[in-house]
Amino acid sequence: MLIEADRGERALATGRWVKWIGGASNQDLAAIEDLAGIYALAGVHCVDVAADAAVVAAARRGLAWAEARGASRPWLMISLSDGEDPHFRKAWFAPDHCPPGCSRPCERVCPALAITASTGVIAERCYGCGRCLPACPLGLIEERGQALAADSVAPLLRQLQPDAVELHTQPGRQLAFRQRLEQVRASGVPLRRLAVSAPAELGAAELWQRFGALRRLGFRPLWQLDGRPMSGDVGDGTARAAVALLVRRRRRLPPGPLQLAGGTNRRSLAQLQRHGADAGHCAGVAFGGVARRLLQPLLLQSQARAVPLLQAADLWPLALAQARELVTPWLERC
Ligand code: SF4
Numbered sequence: 110m111l112i113e114a115d116r117g118e119r120a121l122a123t124g125r126w127v128k129w130i131g132g133a134s135n136q137d138l139a140a141i142e143d144l145a146g147i148y149a150l151a152g153v154h155c156v157d158v159a160a161d162a163a164v165v166a167a168a169r170r171g172l173a174w175a176e177a178r179g180a181s182r183p184w185l186m187i188s189l190s191d192g193e194d195p196h197f198r199k200a201w202f203a204p205d206h207c208p209p210g211c212s213r214p215c216e217r218v219c220p221a222l223a224i225t226a227s228t229g230v231i232a233e234r235c236y237g238c239g240r241c242l243p244a245c246p247l248g249l250i251e252e253r254g255q256a257l258a259a260d261s262v263a264p265l266l267r268q269l270q271p272d273a274v275e276l277h278t279q280p281g282r283q284l285a286f287r288q289r290l291e292q293v294r295a296s297g298v299p300l301r302r303l304a305v306s307a308p309a310e311l312g313a314a315e316l317w318q319r320f321g322a323l324r325r326l327g328f329r330p331l332w333q334l335d336g337r338p339m340s341g342d343v344g345d346g347t348a349r350a351a352v353a354l355l356v357r358r359r360r361r362l363p364p365g366p367l368q369l370a371g372g373t374n375r376r377s378l379a380q381l382q383r384h385g386a387d388a389g390h391c392a393g394v395a396f397g398g399v400a401r402r403l404l405q406p407l408l409l410q411s412q413a414r415a416v417p418l419l420q421a422a423d424l425w426p427l428a429l430a431q432a433r434e435l436v437t438p439w440l441e442r443c
């Protein structure tokens with residue numbers, strides 16, 4: 110496999126970093142393999158997936174497919190959290206409790222096609238976006254957290270051998286953050302970056318506290334402020350909101366590259382460039398929901414044929430062309 114150790118760092122330094130987000134609780138192995146392969150071939154610098162051995166194996170199969178076609182190997186990042194977090198949950202309901210006449214709004218709003226009449230929520234597909242929760246008029250849908258036990262972090266990291274870890278945090282969790290960080294360090298796995306994903310409400314003082322914890326343990330930060338976590342939206346509004354948050358907060362942030370995330374889409378770069386000099390402080394972008402949604406029709410077509418997208422010779426070039434349209438403006442940003 111081609112390994113360009115500094116490709117990711119170079120991209121962060123020049124504002125051209127692109128990360129594909131598979132989803133911190135997404136265990137749809139077939140889609141993860143397909144999407145990791147397509148986005149790696151499109152040139153992303155990092156793929157970010159759930160801390161799950163089967164998911165990581167699926168992502169690595171996709172990366173191997175891309176490498177066989179000349180791609181450089183992106184960093185493999187896995188996501189952890191320091192407590193309850195919307196990125197680490199799944200929806201659940203008992204389908205036999207649903208009234209037969211229900212028009213099934215839950216099914217219609219699910220972007221991951223994770224809800225069916227017979228099975229309820231297909232856990233592997235659910236990535237915890239939460240859209241179905243308010244959609245049920247009877248309030249039958251619950252959310253269930255996916256917490257990782259403290260003593261399982263180090264062995265899991267040793268097993269998965271990621272290049273980077275993303276740690277999701279929330280306001281008021283300084284201690285839990287530090288403890289998670291200690292568990293990561295105890296794994297002994299050398300990490301290129303420790304990305305911190307924080308909601309817009311996390312204040313500057315807390316961000317500096319997180320920075321201090323990272324520095325004390327020798328981790329190099331990568332900041333991700335989530336304007337609209339898992340919005341999966343493609344409109345101008347979300348692109349504007351994510352960029353506005355970055356511009357508003359960047360002056361009070363601790364040192365380290367800052368990546369645009371949470372509501373990113375095709376319009377994000379144009380929105381960013383309107384901010385002139387402030388745009389120069391953006392190290393790059395992460396694409397999650399929009400990246401999946403873009404390729405969903407092709408994923409469905411290959412699924413209908415019972416063939417992986419990466420093996421469908423007439424479909425994957427179409428997927429690659431669409432992925433490149435999303436990613437290339439960032440890779441070539443000047
Ligand atoms: S709408 Fe979101 S939370 Fe609900 S089942 Fe689908 S992916 Fe899971």
Ligand code: SF4
Nearest residue numbers: 207211213214215245
């Ligand atoms: S909307 Fe509620 S009642 Fe209707 S199918 Fe979904 S979970 Fe069941």
